[in-house]
Amino acid sequence: MYQTTYHRPSSIDEAAALFAKGSDSKYLAGGHTLIPVMKQRLASPSDVIDLGKIKELVGIEASGDTLTVKAATTHCDVAQNAAAKKAIPALAYLASLIGDPAVRHRGTIGGSIANNDPAADYPAALLALDATVTTNKRSIKADDFFKGLFSTALEDGEIITAVTFPIAAKAGYSKFLHPASRFALTGVFVAKTSAGDVRVAATGASQDGVMRVPAIEAALKANWSAGALDGVTISADGLMSDIHGTSDYRANLIKVMAQRAVTAAG
Template structure:
């Protein structure tokens, strides 16, 4: 690791000010990606600004029609949340199959979606549920937030403060774990909204990161059941292929995971 300056601000404004002052500053929101690449000397931020101690960024709130999870809330806290379990149990399930206990104690939802790893779990939930990403500057619709591999709509220095999930009629998440990394080899989040719309997002499968799956959405909109997907074909175009899964295998997983997610959603 190259030398860096570590900061632990107590407010979002202070964090943003530190970022603006730093030459090549980075926010730390869990650190499962940033710290390993720093240790490998593949990243050398001048300043590391830890968002984990900002009280305003931690907590889970329920309103009538939305579950709001503040950005620096850890996965562990989401797992413990009675509100989350009641409002959107699929999110709690997703959290329970994310990483391992050490990761869940330290990792945060904001860190996950800001990083937008193409195999991360939470982007699938944000996209499928049509969540709103709130930042220190604005609100961004989930559909417009993810911009391809490790890329988002966030501007330089912009800080996610919370993610607001509309409470769906039904939702489910099913994930095939990558054998080595335990990220999603493919994970699919299915949602039936209270308005009767169907939204499906897949992670781990596409070369462009998390994506909607229109073929599955159409079939489920016509018939919300696992069996409705039996004859759906997922194109391999644009899907990832590596030593752990061909694109044909991932296309199959999108369908199979969608079916299992629907079954789990009930």
């Protein structure tokens, strides 16, 4: 390793102030991205600011028609929390599929969406459920938050404090996971509101990261059933193609995972 200064602030304001003082500061959440890239010497921050011990960043609250998950809440807590499982079972289920137990006990929802890995699970849930990301400066709708591969609307030094999810009438998630990394080769989250609006998001498929799937949204709005997608064709344009699967393969996976997600949603 190399010279860096480690900080463990006790408040959001303290963390932001420490970030501003450093010449090349980085926030640390679960550490599953920052620590590996530091070990590979792909990043050499002057200051590492650990957000994990800030109490106001941890917790899950259900209130009225929303579920709020604070940014430093771990995947394990989301998966096991009674309020989350009652309000949005599909979100708790999604969290239970992330990585392995070691990853789920350390990784956080805030760290995951801030990194915006193209195969991460949470971005699909945020986009499909029309969630709102709250930071120490503002609120950002999910449609405006994700900007492409490993890119978000976050400004330098901005801290995610919470994610608020509207509670859907129906929601489901299904992913075809990579057997080694457990990232989504393709994962699809479907959601239907009480008013009948439908949003569908796919992760692990697009070259630009998480994406909406209008063709599936239209079919499910007309008929909320797995069978309604039998005649839907997903274009392979813009989808990833690598040693794990071609773009045509991922296009088919989007449809199949969507059908499984609708079945799971009921």
